[in-house]
Amino acid sequence: MNTFYAVLVSGLTVGALYAIASIGLSLVWGALGVLNMAHGAMLTLGGYVAYGVITGLGLPVPLGIFASVAFGALAGGLIYVLIVRNVLRQAKADFEANVMIATVGAAIALENGILLVFGGQPLRQPVTVSGSFELGPLIVPWQNFIIMVAAVLAMAVIASLLNYTRMGRAIRATAQNRDAARLMGVAADRVYLIVLMLSGAVAGICGLLLSAMVQLSPSLGNDPMLKAFIMCVVAGLGSLPGAVLVSFGLALLEAWVQYQFGARWGFPLLLCAVVVVLIWRPSGLLGKTEVRRM
Amino acid sequence: MSAVLELEDVRSGYEGVEVLRGVSFSIEAGELVTVVGPNGHGKSTLLRTISGLVPLRGGEIRFEGRALDRHVHHTAARGLAHVPQGDMLFPQMSVHENLLMGAFLCSDSTELARRMDEVLTLLPKLAERRNQQVSTLSGGERRMVGIGRGLMMGGRLMMIDEPSLGLAPIVIEQIYEVIAQLGKSGRTILLIEENPARVADLADRLFLLDNGEFIWSGPPAELLASDELISAYLGG
Numbered sequence: 001m002n003t004f005y006a007v008l009v010s011g012l013t014v015g016a017l018y019a020i021a022s023i024g025l026s027l028v029w030g031a032l033g034v035l036n037m038a039h040g041a042m043l044t045l046g047g048y049v050a051y052g053v054i055t056g057l058g059l060p061v062p063l064g065i066f067a068s069v070a071f072g073a074l075a076g077g078l079i080y081v082l083i084v085r086n087v088l089r090q091a092k093a094d095f096e097a098n099v100m101i102a103t104v105g106a107a108i109a110l111e112n113g114i115l116l117v118f119g120g121q122p123l124r125q126p127v128t129v130s131g132s133f134e135l136g137p138l139i140v141p142w143q144n145f146i147i148m149v150a151a152v153l154a155m156a157v158i159a160s161l162l163n164y165t166r167m168g169r170a171i172r173a174t175a176q177n178r179d180a181a182r183l184m185g186v187a188a189d190r191v192y193l194i195v196l197m198l199s200g201a202v203a204g205i206c207g208l209l210l211s212a213m214v215q216l217s218p219s220l221g222n223d224p225m226l227k228a229f230i231m232c233v234v235a236g237l238g239s240l241p242g243a244v245l246v247s248f249g250l251a252l253l254e255a256w257v258q259y260q261f262g263a264r265w266g267f268p269l270l271l272c273a274v275v276v277v278l279i280w281r282p283s284g285l286l287g288k289t290e291v292r293r294m
Numbered sequence: 295m296s297a298v299l300e301l302e303d304v305r306s307g308y309e310g311v312e313v314l315r316g317v318s319f320s321i322e323a324g325e326l327v328t329v330v331g332p333n334g335h336g337k338s339t340l341l342r343t344i345s346g347l348v349p350l351r352g353g354e355i356r357f358e359g360r361a362l363d364r365h366v367h368h369t370a371a372r373g374l375a376h377v378p379q380g381d382m383l384f385p386q387m388s389v390h391e392n393l394l395m396g397a398f399l400c401s402d403s404t405e406l407a408r409r410m411d412e413v414l415t416l417l418p419k420l421a422e423r424r425n426q427q428v429s430t431l432s433g434g435e436r437r438m439v440g441i442g443r444g445l446m447m448g449g450r451l452m453m454i455d456e457p458s459l460g461l462a463p464i465v466i467e468q469i470y471e472v473i474a475q476l477g478k479s480g481r482t483i484l485l486i487e488e489n490p491a492r493v494a495d496l497a498d499r500l501f502l503l504d505n506g507e508f509i510w511s512g513p514p515a516e517l518l519a520s521d522e523l524i525s526a527y528l529g530g
Contacts, residue, residue, distance in 0.1 A: 166398070173384050173395050179347055180382040184447065185370035185399040 005138045007259045008252070013144040015251030016151030017210055021228035022235070022243040023158060024202040030238030031175045031195040032084065034096045037103040040225025041110035042075045042200050046207030047125060047216050048114050054126045061127055065208060072204020076196035079106060084192055115218045122215035127208060147209045154202055155244055161198075162240070171195055175238065230270070234277050236287020246285060298323050298358060298451050298482050299344070299374075305352035306343040307506075312351065313339040315506040321451070321484055326477040330490040330517075331503035337486045338379050340503065341453045345369045345376040357451070371399055375449030379456050379486075381436045383443070385429035389420055392428055392439050396446025405448070413442040416472060434465035441472060452476070453484045458492065470496065494518055 021043060028036045046068040054064035083102040087095055132141040162168035173181040174191045182188050203221075211220060228243075231250060235242030250270055258266040277285060297320040307313035313336045321327045331337050342348040344355055346366040355362045357372055369376070375396075384392050393413060400406050414421040417438050423431060428439055437457055444452055454473065458466040474496055477483055487493045490500065494514040502510040502522055510522040 169387075169391060169395060170398065172387065173398075176384040176386055177382055179366070180378065180384065181395070182366035183345060183347070183370060183376050183378065183382075184395050184443075185367050187365075187367045 002137075002139075003259065007255050009138055009140055009144055011252035011255035012248065013147050013213075014255060015248035016148045017206065017213070017224065018227055018231055018247035018251050019244045020151045020154050020202055020206040020209070021224045022231040022247050023155060023240055024199040024206065025225075025228045026232045026235070026238060026240050026243040027158070027195055027202070028199045029232060030240065031171055032099070032192055033175075033238075034084075034099040035103075035229070036079065036196070036199065037100055037225075038075075038079060038107040038110060039199070039203055039228065040221030041107040041114075042072055042203035043207035043210065043221035043224060044114060044216075044218060045075055045110060046072045046204030047211030047220055048118055048207075049204070050127055050208045051123055051125055051211070051216055052118070055123075064127060065205075068204040068208040069201045070204070072207070073197040073201040075110070076198070076200025076203075077193060079103065079200070080193045080196045082106075084196065085189065088189070088192075111218050118216075118218070120218060122217050125208070125211040125216055128212050143212060147213070150205065150209055154205060158198070158202065158240070167191075167194065227270075230274055234274050234284055236284025239284065239286040242284060242286030296323055296359075297321065297356075298325075299484065300356040301344070301353065302356075303353035304340075304343060304350065304355060306339060306348050306350050308339075308348070313348075313506050314343060316353070317503075317506070317508060318353075319501060319508065319511070321482060323450075323482050324480050325498045326481075326483045326485065326496060327499050327501065328485040328487055328493045328497035328514075329501045329503050330487055330493065333488060335503050336506040337488075337503055338455050339506075341376060341378070341455050341484070341486060344453065345374060370447055370449070373448075373450040375444045375447035375452045377440050377444035377452065377454045377457070379459060381428075381440060383428045383436060383439055386427065388425050388427055389423045389431070389439055390425060392443050393420070393446050396443035397448065400446075400448060409446050409448055413445050416445070416475065417442050432465075433461055434468065437461060437465075437469055438472070441469070445476075451482045451484065453486075455486045456488060457485075458487065458489070466492070490514070490517055 025036065025039050028034065049071040050064040050068040053059050053067040054061055083106060084099055087098045087102065090098065129142040129146055132139050162172060170181065170186045171191055173184065174186055174188050178188050207221060210224060231247045232243050234250065235246040250273065253273060254266045254270050257269045281287070300320040302318050304314055304317045305312060317340060329337055329340060339348055343350060346364050346369055350364060357374060362369060362372065384395060393410060397406050397409055419435060419438055420442050423435060428436060431439065441454065441457065444454065457469045457473065461469065470492065473485065477496060485493065485497065497514050499511060500514045500517045501508050502517060510517060510520055
């Protein structure tokens with residue numbers, strides 16, 4: 001029974017991390033219709049920035065957390081200024097493919113920049129909390145608890161922003177019909193900038209939380225980026241609630257498979273589940289299959 | 295009366311194709327002007343060029359005496375409400391949210407409430423459907439949402455693009471009743487319609503667009519009897 005609860009806590013923690021990684025990716029897909037291939041590198045950046053600020057500069061932990069969020073947002077802003085804005089001015093038909101390829105380049109550049117500054121050896125993130133507490137039958141490490149709370153907070157902030165603010169409505173409107181949103185007075189370019197900065201900020205905090213669980217390395221964000229992409233596809237590209245639900249569901253499945261059959265079976269069986277879901281529902285579990293009355 | 299909108303030798307089109315070939319006209323405040331013409335002759339392109347969705351290749355567009363810049367989101371801020379062809383709604387949003395999007399630039403909550411009140415009084419069906427997702431509405435209801443959203447913009451010129459497109463005759467009648475009411479209330483309206491007979495009793499002036507050029511303009515009754523109309527629609 002204890003093992004069951006341990007798997008549950010582990011699955012929920014990893015699910016929380018997947019959820020934050022995938023909402024950032026899903027947000028950009030939903031609003032711009034493009035896949036930001038630099039999302040994983042932005043996540044890595046978040047972890048390293050916190051490390052640099054706290055360990056390198058010797059500044060307090062809250063400043064390190066703030067810096068990882070700020071640098072993530074800045075990276076998102078740069079992706080808009082250097083890539084998206086320029087690609088938008090080119091042929092509209094190739095927008096998605098061009099942004100995807102350009103962000104692959106941005107990811108490689110960012111990863112190598114990190115390698116140059118911090119080196120390739122694994123580093124220990126100073127933002128870690130030791131100890132645990134009991135919650136009924138569950139023994140929850142504080143580190144895992146903080147990750148789950150931070151993930152829930154990040155998701156709540158984004159959900160509130162999208163659903164209850166004027167800017168959130170503009171983001172959703174631009175995602176659903178860019179030209180119609182522009183006709184209503186929405187500056188679609190500014191919406192894209194905000195979405196990329198928001199996604200970058202979320203990637204920053206995700207990188208920080210992730211690096212607190214595993215060690216820092218320049219390829220830290222690659223695996224979560226791949227998993228986040230899988231979550232987004234299974235959920236239905238652009239569906240934020242779907243991305244969160246699927247992240248927790250698949251993380252729990254992965255944790256259970258790893259416990260039952262060994263760690264090496266976790267990812268292959270996850271991919272099998274994805275294939276089954278996509279055969280069953282090609283647009284994802286909560287994908288935007290538009291219901292339209294004729 | 296003063297000109298709200300003036301077009302001077304406007305040329306525009308899509309990649310490699312010139313659709314509008316030197317269009318000039320003006321609309322006075324309070325007028326309901328209709329542009330008619332066969333399918334594919336540039337009626338929608340005309341409105342899309344005015345609002346900036348299609349780039350201007352030549353000529354000038356002035357709104358209330360000042361040239362319109364080519365940023366689409368600025369045209370709404372200037373007071374130009376474009377109700378585009380088809381739906382172009384936000385399908386995953388509710389009727390209420392779509393209407394709110396119309397008033398995106400309105401930061402005064404009293405004014406926003408006034409506009410919402412006005413729209414729901416004119417289009418009571420939308421009040422009933424307030425919380426329904428737009429993609430689940432019928433074609434006629436979606437068209438009502440489009441007009442309601444355009445009204446929420448509070449513009450001084452409303453451009454409505456073929457509101458009858460793809461609708462049943464009874465629904466078209468309802469839509470045109472609403473447009474007639476808007477016209478009577480003194481709004482300045484630029485309406486696009488394929489069927490001249492449908493707008494004969496409604497418009498102050500008619501323009502006949504053929505192959506990207508105005509080949510006739512004047513009172514509706516005269517157009518219905520003109521040779522140009524037969525030539526534009528039937529050839530020859």
